[in-house]
Amino acid sequence: MPTTLRWCKWSRAANSWCLAASWRSTHATNLWRNAPLNLLAQQLINGLFIGSVYGLFAVGYTLVFGVLDILNLAHAAVFTLGGLVALWLVQGAGLSIWAAFPLATCFCGVLGLLLDRIAFAPLRQRADSNFAGMISSIAMAIIFESAALALFGARTVRFPIGTVQVHLWRMAGVTVTSLQVEIVVVAIVLMACLTWFLHRTRTGKAIRAVAENTNTARLLGIHVGGVIASTFFISSALGGAAG
Known part of the structure; x- marks a missing residue:
């Protein structure tokens, strides 16, 4: 042609x-x-609800990236495991959702420590530690996802009906559920607590110092390894809370 x-x-x-x-x-x-104004308002409320979950996930993700300048691609797998562990605690152990939530969050924090110890710490002294750590985190994500498939199966699961008492409020054609309000409030509280922690506590200031310059922080006597471990714990705990 x-x-x-x-x-x-x-x-x-x-x-x-x-x-x-x-x-x-x-x-x-x-x-x-x-479109009617009530439809626009409803979509804004739904977006606020979904955005609070994604925002909590993103805060945990960027915490590691900001401190270590590496991409933790296993963060999404930790996010998934947070929801699945909470589901098991409710269904299998018979706990309430308010007891399962902090336990699942702490479990994901421990997963973050394990992730740092296996995927990132052995590679930290390499010249290509950022790229190697990213590849290693992909491997850990596959391991976490395979473990989730083996333990929970590939079927779609959800929390039993009645796990959370949901109330509906209708105002001017807009519907808001108590669950949406609770999720938004929890997300805001956790983000506020993280902000306070980073600016007001000794460990938080150490995290910010390591994020600025690792070598200088080490010269000032900051235990960089412990700070990095704390960062992974907090990051993964926030990811698990979002899940």
């Missing part, structure tokens, strides 16, 4: 795709413009 003809066909296809995409975008914008 001649080059000019080929280019014309690709150009027509590209123009058609752009027109279709533009129509879809305009149509979606018009739908939102014409």
